[in-house]
Amino acid sequence: MSRLLLLPLIALSAVLLSQFDSFASLGLSALPLAIILGMLAGHLFTADGTDLDHSVTRFCQKNCLRIGIILFGLNLSFQQIAGVGxxxxLLNIIVICAVIGSGLWLGIRILKLPVDTAxxxxxxxxxxGAAAILATDSAIKARQQQVTIAVATVVLFGTLAMFAYPVIFPHSLMSEQAFGIYIGxxxxxxxQAVAAGESIxxxxxxxxxxxxxxRVMLLAPFILILCTYMARQSKSDEKVNLIAVMPWFIFGFIFMxxxxxxxxxxxFILQSASxxxxxxxxxxxxxxGTQTRLALIKEAGIRPIIMALSLFVLLLVGGLFLNLLIV
Incomplete structure (x- = not known):
């Protein structure tokens, strides 16, 4: 089936199914349901697809996500943003530094993975997630197989994390507002942050x-630091193109x-936008979901999966303690 029909049908089915109490009681809102149905469809329709299918999938993953986040800005106000504090x-900076530092040490020193993969x-x-991987690849010029492996593992454990938060929440002793910060x-x-938060x-x-x-906005300074480091290592005078890596849709979200x-x-405008x-x-x-294939995960081997699993646990457990300490 063409992705031009399949993906809108999956999204519509997920939205409709989420209205049933049986799904709502399990914490399955529209977005988790969409990724489950997408994964099922991805394994049922295993053909590579046409160029149109690939274009539709990329459009939905990038453009629909960004437009959806921009429109979501109408649900918020600057008073709420300031309330986060x-x-x-500071919490996001600590999380990013801790995860990247731990990941490089574990991946390179312990698991002996290629530096680019780590x-x-x-x-x-x-x-x-995948957006950071693609932006990072623009700086380090990794092989396509390494990019594919990284995206596959991050999508896998990011999806597991999304479903873990509703299970953790009743035992976290955190308020709904504080738990939202923990998720983000x-x-x-x-x-996945939207899906997990919506489930709470x-x-x-x-x-x-x-x-x-x-946290996404911190991608730009990370890429700047990485590009500067890579340029010094290679003795290159190439300048960093921050325009190319800046997540511009965030400014649309802020505007809304x-x-x-x-x-x-x-x-009616707010409800329609919602x-x-x-x-x-x-x-x-x-x-x-349609891009998450078990065969791709298996092809990656066990070491990248161990690394991604370790960082998944670090984010869930270490992140929880950091949130309780700081927030």
Whole structure:
């Protein structure tokens, strides 16, 4: 089946199924359901697909995700963003430094992985999943197989993390707002942060998205530092192109939040934007799910999986203690 029909159908099915109490009671909102259905579809329709299929999948993963996040900004205000606090920025910086440092030590020194593979998996786990891996690859010029392995492992454990948060929440002794910050500071992908936060509550969702987007914004300084280091190592005078790595959709999100802070928008506009945002994010999750193949994970071998699993545990356990300490 063409992805042009398959992905919108998966997203619509996920949104409709999420309205049933039986799914809601399991913490399965539209976005987790979309990735589950996407994974099932990805294994049922195993053909490589046409160029149009690949274009549709990329569009949903990138453009629909970004537009959905921008529209989600209408659910927030600057008062809510300020309420998250400066400690959230400090928390994100500590998480990124700890995960990247631990990942490089474990991957290179202990597991003897290629340096590029260790860097890619560390960046993807620490910052924003596949987007961070692709941005990092632009700096280190890794082989395509290394990029594929890194994306596969990060997507796998990022997806597991997304479903772990609703299980952890009742035992965390944290408020919904604080738990949202925990989600945003430790989950891999933006869409997974949205899905995990939505599974808890509206307050958790708001804080998860704001915290996660602060973490995404730290991608640019990370790439700048990495590019500078790589240039010094190779004695190259090549300049870093920050425009290419800057996650510009974040400024759209901030603009929408600012609009909602200054003006009292009609309820039907806010409600319509909320529904459209949910559907677009479900499309992104469906596309992400179809790209998650067990065969690809198996091909990667055990060492990258051990590394990604270790960073997954570090984010969940270490991140929880950091959040309790700082937030």
């Amino acid at each position: 400066l400690e959230t920025l 860097i890619l998996i560390s960046a993807g786990s620490a910052i924003c 500071s430790t989950v891999h992908e933006v869409a 509550s509206a307050q958790a969702l708001n804080n998860a998205v704001v915290t996660k987007l602060i 939040a600012g609009l909602n802070s200054v003006f009292t928008l009609p309820e 529904y459209l945002s949910q559907y677009l994010l479900a499309l992104a999750m469906a596309a992400l």
